[in-house]
Amino acid sequence: MTVEELRRISAEKAALINVRRIVREQAEKLAPQTGYRKQVLVCGGTGCTSSHSHQVIEQLEKSFKELGIDDVLIVKTGCFGLCALGPIMIVYPEGAFYSQMTPEHAKTVAEKHLVKGGQIVKELLYAETVQPDGGVIPFSEIPFYKHQMRIALRNCGVIAAESIEEAIGAGDYSALARALFEMTPDGVIDEILKSGLRGRGGAGFPTGRKWLFTKQAAGDKKYVCCNADEGDPGAFMDRSVLEGDPHCVLEAMTIAGYAIGAQEGYIYVRAEYPIAVERLNIAIKQAREYGLLGNNILGSGFNFDIHIRLGAGAFVCGEETALIASIEGHRGEPRPKPPFPANSGIFQKPTVINNVETWANVAPIINNGYAWFSSIGTERSKGTKVFAVGGKINNVGLVEVPMGTPLKTIVYDIGGGIPHGKKFKAAQTGGPSGGCIPAKHIDIGMDFDNLTAIGSMMGSGGLIVMDEDTCMVDIAKFYLEFTADESCGKCTPCRIGTKRLLEILDKICSGKGEPEDLDKIKEVAEHMKSSSLCALGQSAPNPILSAMEHFGDEYEAHIYDKKCPAGVCKSLLNYHIEPDKCRGCTLCARNCPANAISGAVKSAHEIDTTKCIKCGQCIAHCRFGAIVKK
Amino acid sequence: MAQNVFEGTEKQMSELMACIDENRGEPGALMPVLHAAQDIYGYLPAEVQTVIAEELNVPLAEVYGVATFYSQFSLNPKGKHKISICLGTACYVKGSDKILEAVEHELRIKCGECTPDKKFSIESCRCVGACGLAPVMIIDGEVYGKLSPDDVKGILDKYVKD
Numbered sequence: 067m068t069v070e071e072l073r074r075i076s077a078e079k080a081a082l083i084n085v086r087r088i089v090r091e092q093a094e095k096l097a098p099q100t101g102y103r104k105q106v107l108v109c110g111g112t113g114c115t116s117s118h119s120h121q122v123i124e125q126l127e128k129s130f131k132e133l134g135i136d137d138v139l140i141v142k143t144g145c146f147g148l149c150a151l152g153p154i155m156i157v158y159p160e161g162a163f164y165s166q167m168t169p170e171h172a173k174t175v176a177e178k179h180l181v182k183g184g185q186i187v188k189e190l191l192y193a194e195t196v197q198p199d200g201g202v203i204p205f206s207e208i209p210f211y212k213h214q215m216r217i218a219l220r221n222c223g224v225i226a227a228e229s230i231e232e233a234i235g236a237g238d239y240s241a242l243a244r245a246l247f248e249m250t251p252d253g254v255i256d257e258i259l260k261s262g263l264r265g266r267g268g269a270g271f272p273t274g275r276k277w278l279f280t281k282q283a284a285g286d287k288k289y290v291c292c293n294a295d296e297g298d299p300g301a302f303m304d305r306s307v308l309e310g311d312p313h314c315v316l317e318a319m320t321i322a323g324y325a326i327g328a329q330e331g332y333i334y335v336r337a338e339y340p341i342a343v344e345r346l347n348i349a350i351k352q353a354r355e356y357g358l359l360g361n362n363i364l365g366s367g368f369n370f371d372i373h374i375r376l377g378a379g380a381f382v383c384g385e386e387t388a389l390i391a392s393i394e395g396h397r398g399e400p401r402p403k404p405p406f407p408a409n410s411g412i413f414q415k416p417t418v419i420n421n422v423e424t425w426a427n428v429a430p431i432i433n434n435g436y437a438w439f440s441s442i443g444t445e446r447s448k449g450t451k452v453f454a455v456g457g458k459i460n461n462v463g464l465v466e467v468p469m470g471t472p473l474k475t476i477v478y479d480i481g482g483g484i485p486h487g488k489k490f491k492a493a494q495t496g497g498p499s500g501g502c503i504p505a506k507h508i509d510i511g512m513d514f515d516n517l518t519a520i521g522s523m524m525g526s527g528g529l530i531v532m533d534e535d536t537c538m539v540d541i542a543k544f545y546l547e548f549t550a551d552e553s554c555g556k557c558t559p560c561r562i563g564t565k566r567l568l569e570i571l572d573k574i575c576s577g578k579g580e581p582e583d584l585d586k587i588k589e590v591a592e593h594m595k596s597s598s599l600c601a602l603g604q605s606a607p608n609p610i611l612s613a614m615e616h617f618g619d620e621y622e623a624h625i626y627d628k629k630c631p632a633g634v635c636k637s638l639l640n641y642h643i644e645p646d647k648c649r650g651c652t653l654c655a656r657n658c659p660a661n662a663i664s665g666a667v668k669s670a671h672e673i674d675t676t677k678c679i680k681c682g683q684c685i686a687h688c689r690f691g692a693i694v695k696k
Numbered sequence: 697m698a699q700n701v702f703e704g705t706e707k708q709m710s711e712l713m714a715c716i717d718e719n720r721g722e723p724g725a726l727m728p729v730l731h732a733a734q735d736i737y738g739y740l741p742a743e744v745q746t747v748i749a750e751e752l753n754v755p756l757a758e759v760y761g762v763a764t765f766y767s768q769f770s771l772n773p774k775g776k777h778k779i780s781i782c783l784g785t786a787c788y789v790k791g792s793d794k795i796l797e798a799v800e801h802e803l804r805i806k807c808g809e810c811t812p813d814k815k816f817s818i819e820s821c822r823c824v825g826a827c828g829l830a831p832v833m834i835i836d837g838e839v840y841g842k843l844s845p846d847d848v849k850g851i852l853d854k855y856v857k858d
Contacts, residue, residue: 113828116839149828299784302825337731337768338824340837375724376731378766381822395726396758397765413723456786456827463828497785530785544788548822554765686846 067357068365069243072234079235082139085158086224090204093159102139104180105158108167110227111145111309112302112341117166119153125169129176138180141232144310144345146223148210150462151192161204165192213480215442216466217450218266218303218426222310227345230352233313239358241429245321246366249432254325255281258428261436262448267293267384267421268499268525268601270447270514273428276418279408281326283416290322290331291412291419293389297336297381298497299548301528303452304422306464308335308342311426312349316359316372318428322418323370331372332412334389337379346374381498381552385600386411386419388554399556400600421526423452443469447513455481457530458488470511473503477531488533492616496525498545498552499605501612502538521612523605537634538617539624542610543571549606560603563594567610576637579625584614636680639695643684645670647692654684654693702741711736712744716751725752726762730769739770775810775817777855780834784823792831796820798845799833802852816855 081099086107088096097103108114108123126140146154151165155172157179164175164187171190178187188196194208205211216222225232233239245254259274280288292315296304308315319331335343350372353359361369375393382388383398390412392398411417427449431439440448447469453476456462460482467476477483477490484490492502495512501522503510510516514524532541550564567590570583591607598604614621623629630638643654643663648670655663655671662678665671673684673693685693715732719725729752733744740763749756763769781787781796796818800806803816810817826832829841833851840851 112825116824116826116829116832116841149826152828296825297822299788299823300786300827302823302827305825338821375727377768378727378731379768379821380766392727393724395724395754395762397761399765454827456830457789462786462830494785528785530789532789536789541789544785 069247072239072243072358072364075231075234076237076240079231083225083232083235086156089206090159090161093161097159100139101137103137103182104160105139105141106180107141107143107156107158107223109144109146109152109154109223110142110341111149111223111306112339113145113149114152114154115341117152119155119167121169122153122155122167122172125172126176126180129173130180133176133181135176135180141226142228143225144222144227145306145464147214147219147306147464147466148461149464150460156205157186160186160202161206162186162202163192163195163205163208164190209479210461210463210465210482213471213475214466215450215468217430217442218307218423218452219310219464219466220430221314222306222464225311227310227312228348230313230349230356230358233311233349236311237433238311238313238429239317241432242317242320242358243364245324245432246364246368251281251325251327254321254432257431257436258325259436261431261439262443262446263424263427263431263439264447264514265421266423266427266451266526268496268523270524273420273424276408276420277322277326279406280328280416280418283409285416287330287413287415288326288328289412289415289417290319290326290328291389291393291407291417292319292331292333292335292425293384293386293419293421294333294335294339294342295377295384295389296339296422296526297384297552298499298526298528300456300497300530301454301526303454303464303527305336305339305342306452307422307426308339309345312342312345313353314429315346315422315425316349316353318425319372320359320363320370321428321432322420324368326416326418328418329369329371331370332375332393333372334375334377334383334393337376343374343376350374380554381548382554382600382602385602388600389419390417397554399554400602402599423527444511444513444515446515451512451524451527453512453527453529455529455531457494458484458533458536459531460485467512469513470516472509472511474508476512476529477508481531484531484533488535491532491534491536492538494522494530494532494541494609495528496523496605496608497528497530498548499523499601499608500525500528501608502532502541502616504616521608521615523608535632535634537630537632538613538620539571539575539630540632540634542613543568543575545609546571546606549602553602553606557597557599557603559594560598560600560606563590563598563603564606566590567594567607571610574621574624575630575635577624577628577635579621581625583625584621587611587614633695639680640675641673641678641680641684642694642696643671643673644692644694647690649690649692651689653687653689657683657687659683702743704737704741704743708736709747712747713751716748720752726754726759730759730763734769739773741771773810773814774819775815777816777836779816779818780821780824781807781818782822782824782826782830782832782834783820784827784830786823786827787831790830794845795831795833795843795848798848799852802849816852 155164263273264270388398388400407417546568650668
């Protein structure tokens, strides 16, 4: 295909896509030009698919047939971001936001809203979009979306995820055309350099410099690589981009290929993401058919193609040299750097490796210029960051905000606060390599440098919110279990260090901790940080060190008082029946598998703590809230 | 450990050979071939690893090394129904360890094991990206979300019957 053909498809689809982007009044005027009276967008991301969004689509198709509706378009998109409310369905041009849909709900919406002259079914809308006076606001106005700025996620939840023409209509491949025909390879690199874009995968290395080093490296063959081995448990922004807008990654990799002089690229993606893998395969096939991958792209004479390699469940493969080893078909073990991948990467050839979210920022920079991008964010962290907000928070989902946005805004304004009126205790960023941000730092502006300064790190953008019921020692132990499990075993500090740290934490959580354990932790941690081979080992002690710094009192309570203040560590808890609340119904005694509860009918019962196995059956069965852990 | 008797069919072998032929000579062919073999057989029996080593001209030790390095590859057969419980952070904070305990209790096996009748196997995984539904359990690719330990028995009963 030629640039003219690309522009023609883009123009043809522009109105269709724009109806989904602009405010209601304009959208209603534009809708007649699209050939569809209404459009129904149903989320087909992993979260909503898991809550059966495909059944919603099937029901809509069925109802449309029965009701004779032929002028409403059904669009299966990627993730909208508000995963807690899935399956999500949005109707345009109104922007009506239906949440937690079932096939029955879909039938009702089709019959009452989507038929000609139909009205919005208010009782099925997401409650926050219905105002007290009964008016309906479009979803873009609700707090969850209002505070966001979507660059990397610009097309996620907007376009049909498996349609290259919709992707083109939304602007994909326009930056590629610009780079190929209006810019030199050096010009492309210069634009990325000046934009200040830093890698979104963890280390925050300037992307433009990686590209420059790879271009300057000597070699007959060079590679472009996309790191889609999103291993931080709790982070899912990369998955969302691949599921919602796979073409933006292919486009960006092709642009990098042009800039550094590579003709081949690899995407290394987790096998745990079957929908993302499928959509990538579809996207690559389509791009080849449309002449946007392969030989002579857009008639420019430039050749570039992309292969997919599946991971197989190894966290360490997110480390770039381990990832390269895995692509080459070996055990995914890291190797010392230098040489850096820019000089010796895949098959020992110069290689640019960037993470999915980083790639997703490339096309907007090429299209809008470096000055636009660098005007967003903070002094040393430009642009936006996507956070996967999870844990004890109301609006679990994906949030993209300018760098430097206060944590408070993310947790309360966007995230809707903590469920059940509990108190915010801390947020963990950077996953198993990062640390926690305690409540006293909730006003912190979220960017690379601020997070590092308080002992956490940006990482890939996982943000797990914890409330007063979370034990910080237990969470540190959880992360250590993870890193001990995922340590590849190649270097001693990481292999042995993670095990020893885990043993010490196990000891503390089971009530056998001794005061000198805290010094031992620090000593082992120092050695691991200074002498591990890769970032996995170097950063594995971070969750403990940061928890010790901010929640030292909890460690001390475990060690000196043999108490777990949050009531999590089983060995340190005893179950008690509060006599004034107990009605003597005997339900707890009858359900106790250890026969540890005694007491006469209609009089207060008692638990024999020597027999109690702390299984929690009594609490689950008590109807009067009389049993407490302390 | 009890030896598993290899029960591969000719059809499986021809599928494997087709995949090997497709990847032969490609750099880094071992991983895609092992993925395919795991799909075809459900696990990676020693016999299959030997065939792959010979056909790809890679030392058997290296095939074994790769097969044991990655958690997605298994040297033991899995149950007819594969249960996977997410122990990623978002699920853990929401109590997925209690879900795992309930499944272990219900099936009387531990995580990583297979029931004697080969009907169920349990494994843990780290984040399937459905954090909005935490805690989640996956049975044969079907995701069950927002679980409480009390839900487990009812869900498993559906699979016990077939």
